[in-house]
Amino acid sequence: EVQLVESGGGLVQPGGSLKLSCAASGFTFSGSAMHWVRQASGKGLEWVGRIRTKANNYATAYAASVKGRFTISRDDSKNTAYLQMNSLKTGDTAVYYCTSSIAYWGQGNLVTVSS
């Protein structure tokens, strides 16, 4: 059974940093691109970014709204993907989901940016 478990969310002040983790199991993590998707309260889904596999040079891509502030990385030895969020804004407040493909979603992790 595929499982994606996010952790690391919480309350952070504007301008601060936070790092989310996504622990994966039940599939070949090293062979899968990993994506992050977020959802502000009462709003729709917004793609944040992705990281490809080692075979694809761990290439990353980001939404314009987070480019230059967020960084996605992965540790294939730990079957874990990460989302490093810097220079956080109140508009980044959302539930953050990791996904391994279109078919698998984590349970989500709330990030609140507020003073």
Next chain:
Amino acid sequence: QPVLTQSSSASASLGSSVKLTCTLSSGHSTYIIAWHQQQPGKAPRYLMKLEGSGSYNKGSGVPDRFSGSSSGADRYLTISNLQSEDEADYYCETWDSNTRVFGGGTRLTVL
């Protein structure tokens, strides 16, 4: 990049059928899409992948009541014999080599 358009809301009676629409932007009418269901307070759940031909592949455990179809740039999700647990937000999604794009979602109310 493609844009996906969905109606913001839909409603149908318990036991009836409903057809939700997702429209691909001009120049992207051949794109494959996915449908996801998000029940209140839960993470999204993958329902199916749907091609422009109308061929679809459902996720594990998705009831037979859920089906997909296509016509031109329109992609449809049909839910038959509506149940109370089908009341949820439904999102379509597509992708290219660099990004994933979501529609705005349709909130389905089961009357």
